[in-house]
Amino acid sequence: MPIAQSNMNPAIHLAAATFSHRHGCRLLQFRHCFVSPSIASFRRPSPLSARVRAFSTNETHSADADKLPNKPPICTADELHYVTVNNSAWKLALWRYSPSPQAPPRNHPLLLLSGVGTNAIGYDLSPGSSFARYMCGQGFDTWVLEVRGAGLSTQASDSKDVEKSAHAISEQMEAAAENMTNATSVQSKTSHATLAQMEAAADNANGALPANQQSTSVQSTGKSEISVVNEELDGLATAWDESRLVTELTETFTRLSERLSGFLSESQSKIMSAKFFDQVSDLLEGSFIYDRFSEVRNNLLSLLERRQKSGVASQIRDLSQKLVDIIDEAQRSVSPQLFDLSERLRTTLQDLENQLDLIVNYDWDFDHYLEEDVPAAMEYIRAQSKPKDGRILAIGHSMGGILLYAMLARYSSEGRDPGLAAVVTLASSLDYTSSKSSLKLLIPLADPAQALNVPAVPLGALLSAAYPLTSSPPYVLSWMNDLISAQDMMHPELLKKLVLNNFCTIPAKLLLQLTTAFKEGGLRNRNGTFFYKDHLPNSKVPVLALAGDRDLICPPEAVCETVKTIPEHLVTYKVFGELIGPHYAHYDLVGGRLAVKQIYPCIIQFLSRYDSDQ
Numbered sequence: 304m305p306i307a308q309s310n311m312n313p314a315i316h317l318a319a320a321t322f323s324h325r326h327g328c329r330l331l332q333f334r335h336c337f338v339s340p341s342i343a344s345f346r347r348p349s350p351l352s353a354r355v356r357a358f359s360t361n362e363t364h365s366a367d368a369d370k371l372p373n374k375p376p377i378c379t380a381d382e383l384h385y386v387t388v389n390n391s392a393w394k395l396a397l398w399r400y401s402p403s404p405q406a407p408p409r410n411h412p413l414l415l416l417s418g419v420g421t422n423a424i425g426y427d428l429s430p431g432s433s434f435a436r437y438m439c440g441q442g443f444d445t446w447v448l449e450v451r452g453a454g455l456s457t458q459a460s461d462s463k464d465v466e467k468s469a470h471a472i473s474e475q476m477e478a479a480a481e482n483m484t485n486a487t488s489v490q491s492k493t494s495h496a497t498l499a500q501m502e503a504a505a506d507n508a509n510g511a512l513p514a515n516q517q518s519t520s521v522q523s524t525g526k527s528e529i530s531v532v533n534e535e536l537d538g539l540a541t542a543w544d545e546s547r548l549v550t551e552l553t554e555t556f557t558r559l560s561e562r563l564s565g566f567l568s569e570s571q572s573k574i575m576s577a578k579f580f581d582q583v584s585d586l587l588e589g590s591f592i593y594d595r596f597s598e599v600r601n602n603l604l605s606l607l608e609r610r611q612k613s614g615v616a617s618q619i620r621d622l623s624q625k626l627v628d629i630i631d632e633a634q635r636s637v638s639p640q641l642f643d644l645s646e647r648l649r650t651t652l653q654d655l656e657n658q659l660d661l662i663v664n665y666d667w668d669f670d671h672y673l674e675e676d677v678p679a680a681m682e683y684i685r686a687q688s689k690p691k692d693g694r695i696l697a698i699g700h701s702m703g704g705i706l707l708y709a710m711l712a713r714y715s716s717e718g719r720d721p722g723l724a725a726v727v728t729l730a731s732s733l734d735y736t737s738s739k740s741s742l743k744l745l746i747p748l749a750d751p752a753q754a755l756n757v758p759a760v761p762l763g764a765l766l767s768a769a770y771p772l773t774s775s776p777p778y779v780l781s782w783m784n785d786l787i788s789a790q791d792m793m794h795p796e797l798l799k800k801l802v803l804n805n806f807c808t809i810p811a812k813l814l815l816q817l818t819t820a821f822k823e824g825g826l827r828n829r830n831g832t833f834f835y836k837d838h839l840p841n842s843k844v845p846v847l848a849l850a851g852d853r854d855l856i857c858p859p860e861a862v863c864e865t866v867k868t869i870p871e872h873l874v875t876y877k878v879f880g881e882l883i884g885p886h887y888a889h890y891d892l893v894g895g896r897l898a899v900k901q902i903y904p905c906i907i908q909f910l911s912r913y914d915s916d917q
Contacts, residue, residue: 369687370399371466375473377804378455379427380435380447384687385457385465388679394465395676396455397683398423398447400439407442410914411724412688413696414681415447416703419817420762420809422454423447425700425893428797434893437903443696443910444688448680450672452665453807476804479767665759665810669702669817670829673709681722694724696910700893701857702817704731704848705826708865711846712838725913727847727906729892730857731865733836734825738861741786743821760814763806789853789886792895801890825864839868846873847909849902851887852880875909 374383380398387394402409415426415435426435426447439445449456457468684695699707707726712733714721735742769783788798820826825836846869850862859878866876879887885897892902 369683371469373466373470375455375470377424377473377476378469379433380423383455383469384446384683386679386683388675391451391675392458392460393451393676394457394459395451395680396423396449396453396457396469397680398427398435398449399687400427400435400445400447402439402442402444406440409442409444410692411443411690411694411696412684413438413443413445413698413910414684415445416677416697416699416706417447417449417453418701418703419813420453420760420807421701421805422449422807424454425801425805425890428800428894432794432797432894432896432899434898434903437899438698438907441907446680446684448677450676451667452810479803665808666812667810668812668815668829669706669709669826673706673713677706677710685722692724694722696724696726696914698727698729698906699731700729701731701889704728705733705817705820707731708733708839709826709835711842711844712835713833715841715843716833716838721844723844725845725847725910727849727909728862729849730851730854730862730889731848732825732857732861733820733839734864735820735857735861736823736825737864738858740821740858740861741855742817742857759811760809762809764808766802766806785853785888786855787888787890788895789851789888789891792885792888792891792897794896797894801894836865836868839865840870842869842873844873845875845909845913847875847906848877849892849905850876850878851889851892852878853886854889854892856889877905 369384371383371385374380378396378398381401382399384397384399385394386397415423415438417423417425423435427433430436435445435447455469455472457465457472459465459468681695685693688695697707699705704727707723707728708731710721711723711726732738766783784798787793787801793801816829817826819831824834827834846866848862848866848869850857850859852859862878863876866874879892879902885895887895891898895902
């Protein structure tokens with residue numbers, strides 16, 4: 304078995320050969336990269352279609368009109384463009400990096416696609432660490448797409464609103480990063496104070512309360528307990544806005560039965576409504592009104608199942624009024640259990656409303672990106688850059704690479720040209736079944752009921768909140784850094800910027816579809832009828848697939864699982880990392896400190912071969 308010539312030491316060659324034999328990836332000599340064989344195919348899907356409309360400040364389609372006149376500070380590209388997909392309110396942000404006249408001439412524009420829940424910043428962290436700027440400097444007209452829900456993409460309606468939204472998002476991102484930086488700086492100063500407070504609390508728990516607290520706790524108001532209760536009840540009655548609560552209940556239940564019919568299946572709607580009533584039942588359990596509430600509950604659930612049938616709305620309002628009447632009666636009782644019942648019900652109702660809003664606002668999955676967002680961006684880029692053969696080059700990191708694999712599969716199954724001259728994937732795979740990827744933590748979301756409990760995952764907020772514990776004493780979450788970057792591969796300030804500015808909120812529906820990559824057959828469409836990996840053998844587009852030796856999210860064996868399905872003469876596969884270091888984790892392929900010397904030239908060499916003027 305011939306081994307590719309590379310700068311890897313003999314131990315890595317041996318490891319690569321063993322890995323290749325074990326996982327079915329044959330290693331063939333080809334420009335320092337590894338190449339693989341092919342396999343079977345599957346069914347034909349429905350065709351992809353996306354009609355695109357460019358955002359313009361004056362409704363024309365000139366090059367000047369399609370870009371935002373005043374881009375926000377967070378956007379470090381040369382230009383910021385927006386493109387709209389028909390039948391969608393989303394305006395997708397496209398960051399453009401224009402090559403200088405001194406750069407090598409190129410024949411095709413370059414599209415960069417980011418990972419799940421990330422924006423364009425990951426490709427442009429700083430002037431000295433910018434994947435996008437490097438590609439631009441090599442002569443490529445470089446575009447970074449922010450799919451719906453990511454970065455500066457927006458649902459604003461017109462040019463003024465788009466610009467206003469972009470600047471507002473930019474300010475929010477910068478403010479969030481600044482606040483977290485300030486919080487991190489004070490954490491070390493307060494760690495000893497926190498420990499002292501914990502010790503003092505322990506001492507108090509073992510002894511008597513301080514004298515000032517003791518005297519406060521036994522002070523008498525001079526009023527009987529009954530009079531106090533009556534005064535509190537009178538106050539509650541005054542604050543009790545019965546009509547408002549009736550309206551809120553009616554609107555929420557109607558929304559469940561009608562307006563959410565396009566977002567929730569019948570079983571999902573039942574789960575949500577039943578969960579709400581279970582929470583209210585917990586508030587009333589053991590009280591004298593519990594049986595009456597249960598009767599109203601059963602009637603409402605029955606109506607919700609009937610959805611949009613005539614007369615449902617008025618009946619829902621009648622039952623909502625009955626529910627409020629029951630609660631009103633409970634409010635006037637002297638049972639401590641029922642104090643503030645209306646407010647607690649309103650809080651529970653608001654929680655349900657917030658969950659419904661998340662379901663509506665984050666209602667997209669992987670196939671939306673594949674069938675709508677990426678084709679719209681590609682058509683727009685072709686119209687702007689005007690390549691002679693109508694093709695573009697594309698690079699995808701993580702989910703970005705998965706999107707490119709899926710596009711090749713979909714188009715090849717239909718016998719259509721995807722319009723791609725060549726593709727580079729960084730840490731991407733359609734099938735993770737053979738690996739020990741840390742993404743297996745997402746598998747519990749495959750339960751539809753669990754997805755309703757978590758309709759959207761605020762990945763950016765979670766990582767920002769966890770960041771101080773990854774970078775400051777006592778470093779209890781420092782292991783999370785290894786998921787992003789290997790030790791000493793990123794400057795701490797760049798890693799902080801990546802964590803605080805690069806991540807967004809992710810719809811549960813997107814995660815649910817991505818979890819199918821851990822099932823036999825790999826990633827499939829939302830209906831489960833089309834297995835993307837099975838159609839890659841029919842692709843005719845050259846692919847460079849790169850993996851990192853210490854990638855815990857998409858390990859080399861996962862990348863290899865997809866690589867071996869692509870025709871041997873079209874695929875180039877390489878694992879970066881040395882036995883004794885340096886090592887490459889998930890993001891290091893894009894922004895690691897050695898990427899500019901080891902990875903970027905490999906990519907340029909590959910793209911240059913397929914950038915000929917055809």
